[in-house]
Amino acid sequence: MGLTILIAVFVLGLVIGIPVAVTLGLSSLCYLLVMGLPPVVMPQKMYAGMDVFVLLSIPGFILAGNLMNRGGITERIIRFANSLVGWIRGGLGLTNVGASMLFGGITGTAVADAASIGGVMIPGMKKAGYPADFSAAVTAASSTVGPIIPPSVPMIIVGALSGISVGKMFLAGAIPGILMGFAMMITTYLIARRKRFPKQAWQGVGEIGRSFAGAFWAIAMTGIILYGLLSGIATPTETAVVASLYAMAVGVLIYRELPLRAIPGIVIDSAVSASGILILVGFANVFGWILVSERIPQAIAAAVLSFTDNKFVVIIIVNILLLFVGMFMETIAALIILFVPLLTLAQAVGIDPLHFATFAVLNLMIGLTTPPLGVCLFVCAGIARQPLTPVVRAIIPFIITNISILLLVSYVPALATWLPSIVLQ
Template sequence: MMSLLLVGTFLLLIMIGIPIAFSLALASLLYLFIAGIPLTIIPQTMFSGINSFVLLAIPAFILAGNLMNAGGITERIINFANAVVGHIRGGLALTNVASSLGFAGISGTALSDTASIGSVMIPAMKKQGYGSGFSAAVTSISSTVGPMLPPSLPMIIIGTLASVSIGDLFLAGAIPGLLLATGFLIVTYIISVKRGYPKGERQSLSVVGKSFLGAFWALIMVVIILWGILGGYFTPTEAAVVCVIYALIIGGFVYRELKLKDIPVLLTNTLSSTASILLLVGFANLFGWILVSEGVPILVADGILSLTDNPFFVILLMVILLMFVGMFMETIAALVILFPVLLPVATSVGMDPVHFGVVMVLTLMIGLSTPPVGVCLFVASSFAKVRIGQTVKELIPFFAVAVIVLLLVSYIPQLSLFLPSLFE
């Protein structure tokens, strides 16, 4: 009964527009008052949730992304992508998707991708005659590729929660992320051909090579992260600090676009983003502690397994549940609350924790472009100055591809586990 009060209050607060973090906090506070539990449990539980050395990687990766972006990274990645695919029908839309793939190794978050790429690409697409809804849809859905590739903040969160190798999680998301990007490129091309969207001129090899060299120092950041972690040279947290130093050198001395006067603003933005994430993690940990104390994980596991113990249908039920949650809840909050709840169910049907982590992140990423709380959907539609409904209509074929990839990744574990197995 008390658990229903907790969850019901949380959902009600979300429905009336209270931010996720404060909805978690207020629902937890109400529960503690009614249950008569001392409020000293709040700081204790929140601190235990964020008192992790691994979580220090979050502000460092955010800062590295901000430094690279301020240093001219976005423009160079877009130029390289445009040089490679811009001559194909719908070239600017394809460039949008390809840019998101390249930018994934810099930001680690889908929302950063949407904001950075969308602010440049959406006006350019509209100017060349692409529909506003289509421009927003391509930008929104392609940004979901980012968290599947390193450095991925959701993967860092999962590694903290499950005590599994973050390096393995980074590798495990690579093939699913590339499959997702490939599917989006195919859909974008088919729609562009059907609608007769424009194409650019084919670039010479020298132009392609020059654009590649321009983006090379930014793209190599992913190699540094994986080489350092998998080679045992440094931890994920240390890798993040190395990336900050690398970003300072590349932005300040190679690209020469990062100025000393930019640093205070970038630090302030990093602190703001980090504070909001860690506050969310802290409140979600409190909420999750209450759920565990109420025995909700056991109830959920028993509930799912009482319906069926067939692994195929158990996985399907978890995917459906996560897709529904992703429509309403922010990704990190959903991970902190639901990963410990669903992991025992997943392992009971033979899913590897790394595999389940990838499936969960991929499922929740799709929710970032779905109403009613799809933040990437809102940001892209805002840049395109188009109604949400129009963007959602254009997103339908992309959703179909995303679901197909999700099902493939869910039921073919080797798509996730093949690359990590090579480094065992």
């Protein structure tokens, strides 16, 4: 009875548009009341879910990204990417993807990428003669690279849930993220050639050098983050703090586009964003505890294993499930609720936990661009001032491309496990 109430309230909340965090909390509270459990269990489990040291890195990385963005990073990264690929047919589309790859390596969140890069690139592409729906589609699709290339907020969540090293998680996402970015560049180029999108004049090697010099301090932030983690001299939380201080120093002293009076507002905005994520983590932990107490992970594993114990079949089942869930549920909530049960299943058929974690995150990132609730899709359609339908049509080739990379990563474990194995032995 209690489980039925839990699922019914949760589904109803999603259908009528209640925020996911509130829906998780409300459905969990209904379960506790129906089962006669003391309501004090909810704050206890919420606190237990949030009281994980590595989660403190999330506010730090969000703050670092916001400081760098306000301090002039977006325009410099776009200029550098444009100097490299802007002269090719559809060059601004290629620049869009390249900028997302660079920018995502700083913020770690897809929505921040979509809003920041999209705010500059979408109007610029429209002005240069690109269709508005394509401009929004390529921005939304490329923004999903951010949480794959390190650092990555979803990877931090997975590390906290599973005990997998966050450093290993970051490295595991590097090759899939780069593959995803280059695959979208190829897709962009093919579409641009077919539709005769414009291209810019070659600006010369000098412009590459000048733009790289301008973007160097921004790009170097990714190196600092990875060095801190991989060298072992700093935890993810300490690395996030260093990244925030670095971002503030670069914005104030080097780029000189970050006024000191703006910093308190940026800190407050970052705190609000981070608190939203952590509240979601807390409520999702209560929901997940209920599922575990009802032995749902074991039931899922038993149901699938009764059908097949073939590792390759299980991978495709998991991919289909996560792609479907990603269409309707926020990424972090989906990870907290489903990751542990599905990891139990994956390990039962011999899938490496690091490999599984990588393609699970990649899967849910694709969900950010799929209707009906793809957040990045809505953000970019809003910036482009386009109805959702034409943007959905325009993004279909990119979704197909990203699913192709997902399948490649799913069935070639070395793409996720090779780099961590040689760097972190």
